[in-house]
Amino acid sequence: MRFILTLLLLLSYSNSFSCYNEYYALDAKGQFHQIEETKRILFMQHFDLIDIEKQLISLEQKLKKKADFRLLSDYGLHLVQAGKVKEGLVIFEKLAELHPNEYSIIANLGTTYELSGQNELALEYIRRGIQLNPNSHGGSEWIHVKILEAKIALAKDPDYLSNHTVLNLNANQKQSQKVFDQLYIQLQERVPFSPKEPNPIMADLFVEMGDFYFENISFEHAKAFYQIAKIYYKSDRKDIDEKIGKARKLREKYAASRPDASNIKRDPSIKQEVPSEMTTSIKVAGIPYQDYFHNPPGSDYSINWSKIETDPVKLLAYAGIQPESPKESKAVPDSTLNDGRHIKATVTVTKTKIPILWIGLTLATLIIAIFTYFKARRKK
Known part of the structure; x- marks a missing residue:
């Protein structure tokens, strides 16, 4: 009986390995790359409004018990994520005045200025944030600066992106994995604030990401990024169709290619859990661009604002901050x-x-x- 149980356990152990899959993608040169397809980083299209409502209610109760500017900063961030940009701006302006060296406040004020259309002020505060914490967001805030500079340039010259890119990368940067890891971080943070509508800045960034993937990792993933630029952000750039066409031609060219030990460029960050002879190699192909997006359960939820405080004066008072008396101002x-x-x-x-x-x-x-x-x- 003990022999039979041992045999069954061994068979179960063996079968569990036989179902293990490894994923590979081809770049434009025909080089196979090992990728973690099941752990693909997704872009959240909208914020989880159910969670934001819960956070706001919880933070308000904490603020009433403890006057803490950090709690108010978190509250302001959730207000902005929920679309209350005007109210969040009042909070962050006052907090920045009182805590000019607090990175999160300065950075959030810069982002809130951007969302309110004040790109020059946004640029000033994002630069200040980098001075305070250059390693924040994986050291990617230099990309935020480039985006704001491009927005300012577009306001002056609507044709700016016809002969420039947002990032204006040099040859070395275009081949840098670190640069594109940082771009991924920035895109993840910006997509929830950037709805499905014409957006030349976001389209340009996704084309940039696509170009990197095309040459260095996967023309299939590159095609999906190009389609996000064209379909989701409604870019009218003619070269995007050409790029998508090249990716499809490469799919046909390498249709019969299969990965083996001699032609695979392995990713050292991917842990080899079982011997290669016990795995099934799967070539990635035909990725719909929609697969890169994720909608949290509360994305179509409507927050009940009647039970949430949005008055900046009252919220500042919760944190022990007395706002200045209203003055009549002339722009x-x-x-x-x-x-x-x-x-x-x-x-x-x-x-x-x-x-x-x-x-x-x-x-x-x-x-x-x-x-x-x-x-x-x-x-x-």
Whole structure:
């Protein structure tokens, strides 16, 4: 009986390995690359609004018990993610004024300025954030700077991207795995804020990602990135169709190719769990671009704002921060600094209230003086 149980266990152990799959992709040169297809990093199309609502309710209760600017910063971030950009901006502006060296606040203020369309101010604060923490987001915030610079350039010249790219990478950067790992980080963070609509910046970034994959990892994945640029972000670039066509031709060219030990470039980060003779090699092909997107369960949920505080004045008070008294402000045209950046200047106009009684007494005194003067002249 013990022999039979041992035999069954061995067979089970062997069968578990026989089902292990390894995935491989071909680059434009026909080189096979080992990839972790089952662990592909996905782009979240929308934020999980169910989770955000829970977080806001929880944070509000914590703020009422403990005045902590960090809790308020987290609250402001969730407001912005839920579309309350105006309210989040008021919070982050005040927090940045009080905590100018707190990286997360400065970086969140920069992003909130960008979402509100104030790209010059966004650039200023994202640069400041890099100074405070150059390694944040995997050291990828230089890409955020490039994106803001491209947005500012597009505002001045709508044809800017016809002869430039957003990143303007040099030859070495275009072959750098580190650069494209950082681009992946930035795209993951930006996609939830970038709905399915014409967006030349996002389209350009996905084409850049596609070009890297085409040459260095997988023309099949590259095709999916090109399609995201064309279909999801509705790019009208003519070269995208050409790139997609090249990927399809390579699929036909290498249709009969199969990976083996002699032509596989293995990824050292992928742990070899079983001997290669116990695995099945699968060549990646025909990836729909939709497979790169993920929708969390609460993406189509509507937050019940009636039970969530959104008034920045009250929220600042929870954190023990008293906002300044409202002032009447008059916008002044943008000022240009020496480094070419633009800032919004604001002049505060203070109204002086003159007592009506004082005006009346002055007029009365003047009338009496004139009347006395003319009366004296008649007597003469």
